[in-house]
Amino acid sequence: FEPHPLKILAPERAPRLILTHKDKLRLLQAFGVDVAIVQTFDPTFANVEAEEFVRRYLVDVLKVHKLWVGRDLRFGKGRKGRVEDLIHWSTEAGFEVGIVDPIELGGVRVSSSQVRTLIERGQVDEARRFLGRCHFVSGRVVLGHRRGRQLGFPTANILSRTEVVPPAGIYATFLQVGERQWPSVTSIGVNPTFGDGPLTIESYIFDFQGDLYGQAVRLYFVKRIREEKKFASPELLIEQMRKDVSTAQSILREVDPAGSLREAK
Known part of the structure; x- marks a missing residue:
């Protein structure tokens, strides 16, 4: 998302960013990513419910086959969508969900x-x-x-x-x-x-x-x-x-x- 969601929802709590948007895309390219889709985050998009996000964006627009997410994923309006919800909706829509576990260094x-x-x-x-x-x-x-x-x-x-x-x-x-x-x-x-x-x-x-x-x-x-x-x-x-x-x-x-x-x- 661009800008960071908190810059729209709660600017006073928005974190300082480690990378500029342009640098982030360049690093993704360096890692071999062929396509990066940037979604503008604005008040209208922030009001999209979790299930609507899955059906409209992931299924209808992107026609996703497999989606990898972190175990602590939250998405949709009010961050109400969870991994369990995503797996349920993915089963109905016919795509797979893969879970990426957290990475640790020295605990x-x-x-x-x-x-x-x-x-x-x-x-x-x-x-x-x-x-x-x-x-x-x-x-x-x-x-x-x-x-x-x-x-x-x-x-x-x-x-x-x-x-x-x-x-x-x-x-x-x-x-x-x-x-x-x-x-x-x-x-x-x-x-x-x-x-x-x-x-x-x-x-x-x-x-x-x-x-x-x-x-x-x-x-x-x-x-x-x-x-x-x-x-x-x-x-x-x-x-x-x-x-x-x-x-x-x-x-x-x-x-x-x-x-x-x-x-x-």
Whole structure:
């Protein structure tokens, strides 16, 4: 559904989304899904009763032969439809229902809520275990204050379209432009050494020469290196940045971008 149902039914309770709609479709394509049907979720659709949804949409429109659902499925107006109802109606309509059991890692159920919590705590390496890929944000490179360039670390300032962003800190990352990924170290924060400002996402790309302004990018988070700190002088900040670069390089040498980033071609 697009948008997320809670954005229509209860906006104050709507979760921040881990993926943009476009990124979700691209990942489905990368996983080999041939067709994705996007249903606009609006007040009219929200009032469709569960049985009507099955008969009108699944049977009459999609002519479904087999449907796979989670064991805790709820559907239809007021979320009144349950798996047992679906199985009953499917028998009458002549299609099969398959049940997908929950997946667990280390005794913890894999869910968007769990992944969202890990990312928002900065535990992006742990989130990667649950996602099977690095969490990424999509956005565009915009003009910044050019402070990084003055310090000897020119950065790409990224305006994110993704809702779930890790907290302030320094991260080992990969920056993707088109089909290519570059190792990088990324700062998320308010630049406290120079007086707090708005939250920014700034990536220093190793061994990169070029101009990325205006380009669409993806930033993949591999591991958090440290929290954001205020330094007594720019010189001390530069010294720490050199250490951060070295740490990020060591981390990223152990990660295979092709295996971790799961890209749609």
